[in-house]
Amino acid sequence: MLKDLRVSCSPHIGQRYSTRQVMADVIIALAPAFLFAVYYFRQYALILVSTCVLTCVLTEWICNLICKKQDSLGDLSAVVTGIILAFSVPPSLPWWSAVIGSVFAVAIGKMVFGGLGANIFNPAMVGRAFLTASFGMLMTTWTVPATIDTAAAMPAVSVASQNVDARTQATPLAWSKEVIKHKADVKIVNGQIREMFFGEVGGCLGETSALALIIGGIYLLIRKTISFHIPLAVLLSAGAFAAIAYFINPEANMLPLAHILSGGLLICAFFIATDPVTAPLTRRGMWLFGIGIGTITMLIRVVGEYPGGVMYSVLLMNAFTPLIDRLFKRVPAGGKPHV
Amino acid sequence: MTKISNISKLSETFSAGLWKENPVLRLLLGMCPTLAVTAAVKPALTMSVCVIFVLTCSNIVVSLMRNLLKPHLRILMFTLTIATFVTIADLFLKAFMPEMSTKLGPYIPLIIVNCIIIGRAEACASKNGIMISIVDALGMGLGFTIALCTLASVRELLSTGKIFEFIVMPKFFVPWAAMSMPVGAFVTLGLILGLMNVITRKNA
Amino acid sequence: MSKIIYFTKQSWLLIVASFVFGLIIAVTNSALSQRIESNQTKKLFDLMGQLISGSERFSREYENVTVKTAAGKEIKTDIYKAVDSESKTTGYAFIAEGSGFADKIKLVIALDAKAEKFLGFKVLSSNETPGFGSKISEAYFSNQFIGAPAAILELTKIGSPEKIDNQIVAISGATVSSQAVADIFNTYIDTVRDKLTKGRDK
Structure with a gap:
């Protein structure tokens, strides 16, 4: 004992x-x-x-x-x-x-x-x-949710892949890449915000339904298991980036709301980035960490080659966490610490 | 009497390179080829043979001229010797194994800066006679070969399902492409080093 | 004077060794250089033989054809001719290069005897990501180029890879590498076709 x-x-x-x-x-x-x-x-x-x-x-x-x-x-x-x-x-x-x-x-x-x-x-x-x-x-093979009858809403992408036997469909983000590259119609994605909110689109298993993730996130915030800093920083910075991109060229970029609801951004903001082990400890550090994740994710989505960049941005910012913690070291009462 | 002690010393030098002072797994020297050419067994083996050739030749030459060396010019001499043999090995590869030569690319010329060879020239050949230098080169070279081939067979097996280009895995096996990327090299090397530590700790 | 003696005393071994080693390398090089060169052309001709069916002998037709890249850089390449056993031209091939996802991609591109159609390509050297970009050498991608019209090619993501036209369907997950291959084709084709058709008119 x-x-x-x-x-x-x-x-x-x-x-x-x-x-x-x-x-x-x-x-x-x-x-x-x-x-x-x-x-x-x-x-x-x-x-x-x-x-x-x-x-x-x-x-x-x-x-x-x-x-x-x-x-x-x-x-x-x-x-x-x-x-x-x-x-x-x-x-x-x-x-x-x-x-x-x-x-x-x-x-x-x-x-x-x-x-x-x-x-x-x-x-x-x-x-x-x-x-x-x-x-x-x-x-990168996306199955259509069982509740959808046809994949007509979102045309299939990447026919040149072999061994695909499941019924597949482009995810909203994969489609947005098509929009940027080949001038496909961005309205198809923007018209799907309702489906994205409830999760009736192709995508990763637990990422499609924005509603469920928001409910879970609010529960964690109420229980004070996570603080609001990281989710807010991630969503705000990603939203701001998307808004600027949309403002510059609405023909080639999705609506900011569509960006936030699609892909892994919500699950990242509430569940992945807030992992207490790999996130910074201080409040200012959390802001920086969250802004980093949001910005890198949007950079990958809008400029980069991959449709979704949440995984890479989280891993990258994880690597920076010790540095961020050092940058925003708490000052003990009575003076600066000896560095 | 002296003959017996000579032989025991030679065999000790030889076996040191295999396990106790294995250049890759114990001394962590020569990491560049270890990580770069171990995606498959064949290039790893070619690289090992080249290293054994260069190591043996440079050890012989360095050992022969060890009494003529000026201390402040010795590293220059070592590099000159090694570079000569590496260039010869590179030319031979280009002439007789062009496929392998393009696959290994810059990593053959990079043997020049491989720490194992300059390390052995400094630590062994410049201080010992020719017999010991040769045996040391063979032991170290073989240790290097064993380490590289172990790493390469694990990576080739998982990334293609083959070993030495023979299909080993059953048909339903889907290759893990990541194992042939640098990730695979680092992870496999780390796990092997961990395994080495477990074994030595048990023996100690 | 004493300085020179000191210098020689210190460095005579280095100087002698440099000469000896230099000599050894020179001898090896002169002994092997011919073989090395023939290896390179042999590989090229092997690939040409696989691309252009029925060809027997190969020779260099045009040397140092200058091609302008999209970035405005000038690269030189040689065009090779393949002939069958009755000395009839079966096709042409040239080495083309461009930047891929990770590193330079080098291709051998073959054209038919009239320079109207592509006969496909083979990868001479590439460093593309295994499992993604390395798929450019797989049949379901590279077969799209066999028989495609010798003109500017277009990369799409949607379409049928079995249909042979100037639309090339990208490999999913390796768009950059697919684009790189199409770009390499596009960089070279106009210049090479002009060169070949003009040569015939003469």
């Missing part, structure tokens, strides 16, 4: 939340998005989420066993990683590649650094990055 008690210097602050509680809150907040995913993508959603969560938990358990570390499954962080990874991949992704991604996310993204709290990058995004690099074709 005594070895579990740690005594450190004052001042002592009573912590209301344990890691376990924080993670449980995040899981609850992700529940609406999960329900929407099951509604739109049926069995795909169930298979993917259960595979990812199971593999993540199992990988963490095995890693702890190998390193002879104390079992850390109780903090539920592996479950959250699994859910977020499953939410950020296309619904038609085969189960085995979800397994590979989950193992990579937890083993390489988290456990080799020394477990939760020591990882530099968001584990789920590390796993997704590995999947994108390895199975590019599978990661």
